[in-house]
Amino acid sequence: AQSVAQPEDQVNVAEGNPLTVKCTYSVSGNPYLFWYVQYPNRGLQFLLKYITGDNLVKGSYGFEAEFNKSQTSFHLKKPSALVSDSALYFCAVRDSGNTPLVFGKGTRLSVIA
Amino acid sequence: DADVTQTPRNRITKTGKRIMLECSQTKGHDRMYWYRQDPGLGLRLIYYSFDVKDINKGEISDGYSVSRQAQAKFSLSLESAIPNQTALYFCATSEEGGTGNTIYFGEGSWLTVV
Numbered sequence: 001a002q003s004v005a006q007p008e009d010q011v012n013v014a015e016g017n018p019l020t021v022k023c024t025y026s027v028s029g030n031p032y033l034f035w036y037v038q039y040p041n042r043g044l045q046f047l048l049k050y051i052t053g054d055n056l057v058k059g060s061y062g063f064e065a066e067f068n069k070s071q072t073s074f075h076l077k078k079p080s081a082l083v084s085d086s087a088l089y090f091c092a093v094r095d096s097g098n099t100p101l102v103f104g105k106g107t108r109l110s111v112i113a
Numbered sequence: 114d115a116d117v118t119q120t121p122r123n124r125i126t127k128t129g130k131r132i133m134l135e136c137s138q139t140k141g142h143d144r145m146y147w148y149r150q151d152p153g154l155g156l157r158l159i160y161y162s163f164d165v166k167d168i169n170k171g172e173i174s175d176g177y178s179v180s181r182q183a184q185a186k187f188s189l190s191l192e193s194a195i196p197n198q199t200a201l202y203f204c205a206t207s208e209e210g211g212t213g214n215t216i217y218f219g220e221g222s223w224l225t226v227v
Contacts, residue, residue, distance in 0.1 A: 009153070034215070043117075043203060043218035044156075090155065092216075098163075100146060100171070101216055105155035 002027040004093050006104035013081045014112055021076040021107045023091030033074040034092040034101065035065055044090060050074060061085070081111045116140045117219035119204050125225045126194050134189045134222045136204030145187040146205040146216065147171075147179060156203065162187055194226040 003026045013019045025031055032051055036044040048059025055067045065076045088108050092101040117138045126132045147159040158171030160179040178190045191198055204219040
């Protein structure tokens with residue numbers, strides 16, 4: 001069975017600094033990895049996904065994520081954080097079978113001006 | 114208009130009452146899902162349906178039932194609500210086939226059981 005771990009409940013970063021939100025996963029076979037963002041009182045919005053190919057995936061709002069197979073990680077990154085990036089971020093994974101996405105517990109990102 | 118619409122958006126109900134959350138989508142997707150969000154627990158899958166004739170239990174299906182009335186409609190019922198079912202519920206959809214397909218979420222339904 002697949003699983004996702006987001007080791008940090010909260011990440012604080014100053015505006016303009018780079019940010020990283022961590023995610024590690026466990027699946028049988030090839031992983032299909034996703035990042036979603038949730039703003040207050042809203043549903044989850046898709047940011048980016050890794051299916052195959054280039055290990056560095058670029059997504060919405062300037063975010064990117066790096067797939068590292070040896071470390072089973074898929075960390076979300078942004079070179080320069082904005083206050084408006086403050087939100088709850090979810091990593092999710094599915095295996096190569098016909099199974100639904102499994103989500104991590106979420107990491108709350110707070111960008112301080 | 115939203116692609117995935119959930120009703121009601123907010124509901125307070127009493128313990129033991131039956132409550133139904135409805136979901137409709139205009140994306141033309143075959144697959145639909147119900148997730149539950151609790152603080153510190155992330156999103157957990159309740160039920161999912163890959164087409165109108167297909168219903169599958171998720172991680173936390175006990176105390177819930179679902180109905181797939183049409184390709185575009187997927188409802189979640191709590192037959193006898195209890196306080197620990199107080200949560201934010203999300204409906205979601207995705208295309209058929211292709212393990213990389215993205216899931217699209219509704220805006221959520223806040224349910225409080227008192």
